[in-house]
Amino acid sequence: MSVTPLVVDLKRGSLDDGTGIRSVLFFKGCPLRCVWCHNPEAISPKAQLQRNPEACVGCRTCEQVCPRGVARSGAHPEERSDCLLCGLCARRCPAGARRLVGQALPVDEVVAQLLEDEPFYRRSGGGVTLSGGEPTQYPVFSGQIAAAMRGHGVHVLLETCGHFAWRAFAEHLLPHLDTVYFDLKLADPDAHRTYCGRDNALIHENLQRLVEDARVELLPRVPLIPGITDSQENLKALGELIRRVGLERVSLMPYNPLWLSKRRGLGMELPYEHAEWMSAETVAACEDAMRGLGLTAG
Ligand code: SF4
Ligand code: SF4
Known part of the structure; x- marks a missing residue:
């Protein structure tokens, strides 16, 4: 069955999600529940209202236009x-302090928007990145977009949490990918279940399958989360897993605390809280742990 997903955002001109200049399509909906999720607006597959009280200028337009009397200025509770998720308050807010997250876009429209930057992709060695949320939750939809991009000679990169049904992925999406960034978080299955909502068995199976398939460039990535994933023990175990499946590179993603305000703005609980940026020394120690296993880390 083909499911039309909601899209959080189509971000153009990104330099962070692969090589060169890229457009990044963020899907809404993820099978994991990582307590530190840096894109909390992409966890739920449903539309959500997001508030940014720091941007609010206190005009109270939202309160006046809301048909249900729900909207409140600033950080007042709602x-x-x-x-109703009608989005009226967001459309009328003069400060951009409210946003309705989650838009249903047809494939043709997404493709047309992505192709607008095709000259930039070509000149910079960039392309299109499918991210989220989890694009593999919608293999037909994301596969159609990837196929259209490849048909125009555009490089397509998938960022995935690795928890997906292999058969549908292999049939609809994999044939149209150039590169996969594959996230690994915790080596211990119980810790993975505790901090990410599910164990890691399917993720490790899919990593092995992608290596054996050998069709795409594959880069495992590890988010460095203070007190959760950044222990020497976990990094060593993940590094050994990466070596065992036959890969030689890993990308480490240092923690940043910007997600905290996004999560608050969505009215979501904070199951984990760490407000400081990760120090260069900590990142270097994590890289050393991976290099000690013979991996190229950065
Ligand atoms: S409309 Fe926007 S700026 Fe005005 S009170 Fe509401 S959230 Fe604040
Ligand atoms: S989305 Fe609609 S119902 Fe919800 S707070 Fe805004 S105006 Fe009110």
Whole structure:
């Protein structure tokens, strides 16, 4: 069955999600529940209202236009269960302090928007990145976009949490990919279940399958989360797994705390809180742990 997903954003001109200049399509919906998720607006597959109280200028337009009497200025509490998700407050807010996250876009429209930057991709060695959320949750939809891009000679990169049904992925999406960034978080299955909502068995199986398939360039990535994934023990175990499947490179992603305000703005609980940026010394120690196993780390 083909499911039309909601899209969080189509970000153009990105320099962070692969080589060169890229457009990044962020899907809404993820099978994992990582307590540190840096894109909390992409966890739920449903539309959500996101507030940014720091941008609010206190005009109270949102309160005046809200048909349910839900909207409140600034950081005043709202009864979200009564919200219709009509988006009126977001459209009328003069400060961009409210946003309705989650838009249903047809494939043709997404492709047309992505192709607008095709000259930049070509000149910079960039392309299109499918991210999220989890694009593999929608293999037909994301596969159609990837196929259209490849048809125009555009490089396509997938960022994935690795938890997906292999058969549908291999049939619809994999044939149209050039590169996969594959996230690994915790080597211990129980810790993975505790901090990410599911164990890691399927993720490790899919990593092995992708290596054996050998069709795409594959880069494992590890988010460095203070007190959770950045222990020497976990990094050593993940590094050994990466070596065991036959890969030689790993990308380490240093922690940043910017997700905290996004999560608060969505009215979500904070199951984990760490407000400091990761120091260069900590990142270097993590890289050393991977290099000690013979991996190229950066
Ligand atoms: S409309 Fe926007 S700026 Fe005005 S009170 Fe509401 S959130 Fe604040
Ligand atoms: S999305 Fe609609 S119902 Fe919800 S707070 Fe805004 S105006 Fe009110």
